Structures are given as structure tokens and as C-alpha cells.
Amino acid sequence: MILFFIYMKIEDQISSSVIASVKELYGQDVPTSMVQLQKTKSNFEGNLTLVVFPFLKISRKKPEVTAQEIGERLVKDCPAVASFNVVKGFLNLNVAIEAWIGLLNDIHADESFGEKPVTENSSLVMIEYSSPNTNKPLHLGHVRNNLLGWSLAQIMTANGNKVVKTNIVNDRGIHICKSMLAWQKWGNGETPESSGKKGDHLIGDYYVAFDKHFRAEVAELKTKFMAEGLDEEAAENKAKEESPLMKEAHEMLVKWEQGDQEVRALWEKMNNWVYAGFDETYKALGVSFDKIYYESNTYLEGKAKVEEGLEKGLFFRKDDNSVWADLTDEGLDQKLLLRSDGTSVYMTQDIGTADMRFKDYPIDKMIYVVGNEQNYHFQVLSILLDRLGFKWGKELVHFSYGMVELPNGKMKSREGTVVDADELVAEMISDARKTSDELGKFDDMTEEEKQEIARIVGLGALKYFILKVDARKNMLFNPEESIDFNGNTGPFIQYTYARIRSIMRKAKAEGIELPVALPLTAQLNEKEIQLIQKMNDFGVAVAQAGTDYSPSGIANYCYELTKDFNQFYHDYSILNADTKDEKIVRLVIAGNVAKIIKNGMELLGIEVPERM
Numbered sequence: 001m002i003l004f005f006i007y008m009k010i011e012d013q014i015s016s017s018v019i020a021s022v023k024e025l026y027g028q029d030v031p032t033s034m035v036q037l038q039k040t041k042s043n044f045e046g047n048l049t050l051v052v053f054p055f056l057k058i059s060r061k062k063p064e065v066t067a068q069e070i071g072e073r074l075v076k077d078c079p080a081v082a083s084f085n086v087v088k089g090f091l092n093l094n095v096a097i098e099a100w101i102g103l104l105n106d107i108h109a110d111e112s113f114g115e116k117p118v119t120e121n122s123s124l125v126m127i128e129y130s131s132p133n134t135n136k137p138l139h140l141g142h143v144r145n146n147l148l149g150w151s152l153a154q155i156m157t158a159n160g161n162k163v164v165k166t167n168i169v170n171d172r173g174i175h176i177c178k179s180m181l182a183w184q185k186w187g188n189g190e191t192p193e194s195s196g197k198k199g200d201h202l203i204g205d206y207y208v209a210f211d212k213h214f215r216a217e218v219a220e221l222k223t224k225f226m227a228e229g230l231d232e233e234a235a236e237n238k239a240k241e242e243s244p245l246m247k248e249a250h251e252m253l254v255k256w257e258q259g260d261q262e263v264r265a266l267w268e269k270m271n272n273w274v275y276a277g278f279d280e281t282y283k284a285l286g287v288s289f290d291k292i293y294y295e296s297n298t299y300l301e302g303k304a305k306v307e308e309g310l311e312k313g314l315f316f317r318k319d320d321n322s323v324w325a326d327l328t329d330e331g332l333d334q335k336l337l338l339r340s341d342g343t344s345v346y347m348t349q350d351i352g353t354a355d356m357r358f359k360d361y362p363i364d365k366m367i368y369v370v371g372n373e374q375n376y377h378f379q380v381l382s383i384l385l386d387r388l389g390f391k392w393g394k395e396l397v398h399f400s401y402g403m404v405e406l407p408n409g410k411m412k413s414r415e416g417t418v419v420d421a422d423e424l425v426a427e428m429i430s431d432a433r434k435t436s437d438e439l440g441k442f443d444d445m446t447e448e449e450k451q452e453i454a455r456i457v458g459l460g461a462l463k464y465f466i467l468k469v470d471a472r473k474n475m476l477f478n479p480e481e482s483i484d485f486n487g488n489t490g491p492f493i494q495y496t497y498a499r500i501r502s503i504m505r506k507a508k509a510e511g512i513e514l515p516v517a518l519p520l521t522a523q524l525n526e527k528e529i530q531l532i533q534k535m536n537d538f539g540v541a542v543a544q545a546g547t548d549y550s551p552s553g554i555a556n557y558c559y560e561l562t563k564d565f566n567q568f569y570h571d572y573s574i575l576n577a578d579t580k581d582e583k584i585v586r587l588v589i590a591g592n593v594a595k596i597i598k599n600g601m602e603l604l605g606i607e608v609p610e611r612m
Helices: 010-026 053-059 063-077 097-109 140-158 174-186 199-227 232-242 244-257 261-285 295-311 346-360 372-387 421-439 447-467 490-509 526-548 551-571 580-603
Strands: 037-039 048-051 081-087 090-095 124-128 162-169 291-294 323-326 334-338 365-371 397-401
Touching: 010 037, 010 048, 010 053, 010 063, 010 097, 053 063, 063 081, 063 090, 097 526, 097 580, 124 140, 140 162, 140 261, 140 365, 140 397, 140 421, 140 447, 140 526, 140 551, 140 580, 162 295, 174 199, 174 244, 174 261, 199 232, 199 244, 199 261, 232 244, 244 261, 261 421, 291 295, 291 346, 295 323, 295 334, 295 346, 323 372, 334 346, 346 372, 365 372, 372 397, 421 447, 447 490, 447 551, 490 551, 490 580, 526 551, 526 580, 551 580
Parallel strands: 124 162, 124 365, 162 291, 365 397
Antiparallel strands: 037 048, 048 090, 081 090, 323 334
16 A cells, blocks of 8 residues: 555545545545645644534534544555644644655656646647847847746757747848948948947847937937927927938838848848847857748738738728728727738737748647837737637736846837847856856866856846746846845755765765655654655645746745755754765655756756756
8 A cells, every 4th residue: 555655646636535435424526627626734733634614514514523533544545645633614734754765766767856847639739928129139138038038948848748948130221220220320331340340249239220310310400490480399390200311211221122122232231240249148158049041031921910900800901001900899999901002010010920920830829029118919819810810819928027127227229228139148257257266166177167057057047037027027137136045046956056065076986876756664853745745836836836837936935945955954963964865865865856957957048057
């Protein structure tokens, strides 16, 4: 009977026994959903608590009596239950030591403990993230987007889904033409090679340069129009309309739309510079994509799909030739899909991208990782895709996240005041190196090892600080707070992992070999049981993170497990345990805590060093 623990979760065993006990005691079958098991509160004795109130209509007895009868039956018939106590309508259960050992053996034997396998029949989830514009480098806002998207992809995979990671690059439009025009006017043939700059940085500089010249031009024209008698607001509006620089940018956009060879050649050259720069940043962040789509390809698909919807009566055309969707039946307004001149809007482009993706992959669920300023956009997109027949349209997921703010305020791209992603990564690695040197973490390491660990710790600090926050909330990013070897930080978790790995190396050096499985007669103290129970919660955390689309759930779990282990390590020696049997048990526990920390941090895209 005891061996049954190895093959069946403790909660499942107890749940089955509760159902059998209720049937035997009160003569009625009850569904599994009626069995409510939860962790026993810390101020009561026990490991798991059964809520008895749902069974009172069946037992027709007082809560205390019902709990007592079920408890007695469980102790008699369920080997997982060693003893119990009753507190009103709650039955607190002490789980048998053999059951905890069986559970620990399960965890020890499973390198992917807590994660579900991906099979041929798994659902296909597509996740879109990043979505950069090719007129500027990636910034802190993109960093949060990419880290959330990558982590979500790992979490969905861990929940047994096939996952396709996609990126839609916004590579066309007036903002692209601004950078192109500025480079033509003031670039003097500058290239990434001649300037020593990454391509995305180079193009971003010209986007800023365009805005600088445009604002100067508008200020001059505004003064002129005010002198002619216009008020300030009217003068500024007219100045923007009459700006020769902006008119040139619009002319370039028209030429691009018409396929002008010279404009297209310049566009392709400058975009390729940007793509090379993006690739470097993505590599540094540790993110990648399975498929990249480009707006320059998808916008035509979108126009065709809207025209198809128009023919089917799904949309309507106004007198000025523009095409709209009437969403008033959905409690919304009318939405523009094609302008009067036939050009597309962002909604049309997203429809086109969806069409291309659906042709490429048998998508079961589509998740868009996009900031919360686009909530309305995705509400509309979901309705339109459903009307157009996409099976996942109605249930598309907008993974809506808050903005990242800095201690000194918000970022502005065109003014060149953003926090550049590349500079941020370099600064985090530099800070990690400096902090580690000051704390003496790098003793007896080569320079190469120091640099690699500084990279792992610096990026771990950045990623964890961003991902531990509920994605729906705006967040304040403070680099100084993120690199701390104490508290709820990435380095704290990484250091604990490295400490455990050091313990395991010392044990190996002493000739200690861990068994494939512990004997069920092994003994555990209360703190060890609590750690095993906490490890077992990893699967629950992974499943909940997949349901809620919440990387922060994984981050918080990793922190809680790490904190619990450090408290255990403070209270109990591992390598100097009183007996060899105690040492082996604690080494098995420590090794599996490290394994789960590593697996959990991998779901966040965070590496853990073997030594620090």
C-alpha cells in the first residue's frame, strides 16, 4: 500500500479516500469538486486541511462530528494520513512521513517536475511580442515587452502547449520616412561601419534629427503666421501643415506606396541596418522568434481581407470611399478600416497579419503581448477577426501590460530621452561586476569567469526585477534596487542556487553518492516536510501562471522557495548533519530545490550560475 505514494499525488490519494469515506459513512457518491483540500494554516497543527461544510447536507450531523468521522475513516483506510485534529468544520490532516518521502522521490526522479509534456495533440499557441519600429533602437519599454513575451512562451510550453513565437516588425509608414529623409539630407553617406554605431542606433539618431529640424521649422513658421494675425494654436496647427520637411516626408511615403525604385532601395538598405542592430539586442536579452512578419507585406493582405469582408456585407463603404466596420451592436462605435484614398490603418494591417499567420499555422490560441494603451484596439480586433471567420478570433488574448517608468519620469522616443536597451544591458552587467567585486563574490575566478557571471547576474537582476511585477501594473524601474544579493531580487535567487551547487560539489568530493530513491523508512523533520511541500507547489504555480498568463507568479514562487530554503539552511546543517542518513536526505532535498529554482528561473528566461 505504501508504495502507492510514489505513483499518486498525496492530494489525489486523500481526495479519493475522502470520496470513498463519504460513500461508506453516509451512503452517497460525491464529485471530486466537492473535496476542498488546502494547506493548513500555520497557526494550526497539520499539513493539509479538508473543508467539511460541503458534506453536512449529506451527513446531517454537526461539522465537528462529521469531521471526526471522516478523519477516523481516513486514518484507518488512507495510508497517506497519519493523524488528524478537528477545528470546527475543518479537518486538519497530518500526512504520513512515508508519503512525503514518496513525493520527494517523485520530484527527485523527474528532471521536468511540475511541467507537462508537449505532444502531437497539444494545442498550438502563437505569441506575438516585440513589435518594434524600424526608425529607432529598442528601449526599456521594448525590454519589458520582450521579457514578458519570452517568459510567457516558456510558461505556455511548460503547460503542455506547442508554442510559436512571432514578431511583427513595423517597417513602413511616415515614421520610417522621417528617418530616411533625415539621413538623405544630413547623413553624408554615413553607415554603421563608418560611424561605428549599431544600425538601429544610427537610424534612431536620424529620427531624432528629423524631429529637431521639424520643431525648429514649425517654430519659425508659427512666428510668421502669428505675425499675420493668427492666434497661437491656429498658427501652430498651420505651421505643422505647411512644414516643407513634413511635406517631403509625406511625398516619400507616397513614392514608397507607389513602389518607387530609389525610395524602396534606400528603405531596404536602412531597414537592413536596423535588423542587424535588433538581432544583437535580442541575442543579448536571450530572446528569439520562430517567425517574423513584416508590416510591408501584411498591409496588402489586410486590404484584401477587408475588401472580401465588404463584399460579404460585413463592412460598409461611406460616400467618401472609406470603408468602416459598424460595431454599435457590440456597444462600441464605427471603426475605420480603409481611408478614402484606399490606404490602410493599423487595424487593417493586424487583420492582414492574422490572415497570413492563420494560413501558415493551425492556431488554436493567439496571444498578443502589447501595452495597455492598445486595449480598445484589441477589443475591436477580436470582434473583426471573429466576423471574418478566424476560429480563435473571439477568444484572442491581449496580454495587456503596464508602462515602465523611471525615477525621473516617462520616456520620449523622438526627443532622444529613452532608456536605450543596449545601454541598459551594458549598465546592468557593469553594475553586477562592480557589486560582486565589492562583496568578494569573485575570489579565485579567472577574468573570463568573472565576466560571464557578471553577465548572468546583471541580466538576471534586470529580468527578475521586471518580471516579478504583475504585468498589468505600471512599474518603476530602478537599476540600483535590482542588483541586491538580499531580498526579492534575481541575484538573491541566483546566489542561493550557486550556494546549493557548491554544497553538492563538496558532497561529491567527499565521495557521497545520492541514491536513486530514498527508502520510505527515512525520517524527516517539520522543516524538511515544509520544503518538500513547497517544492510540490511548483506544478501548481506553473499551471496557475499558464491560466493567468502571469510570469510574476513564477517569479514569486521562486523567491518563496529560495527564502524557505535559506531559512532551513540557517537552522540545519547539511554536510555536518548528525547522521549519514540525515545528510543524504538533506542533500536530496537541497539538490531538488536547486533543480526547481533552475527550472523556474528558466521559465523567466533567467540563467543561474554554478558558482558565484
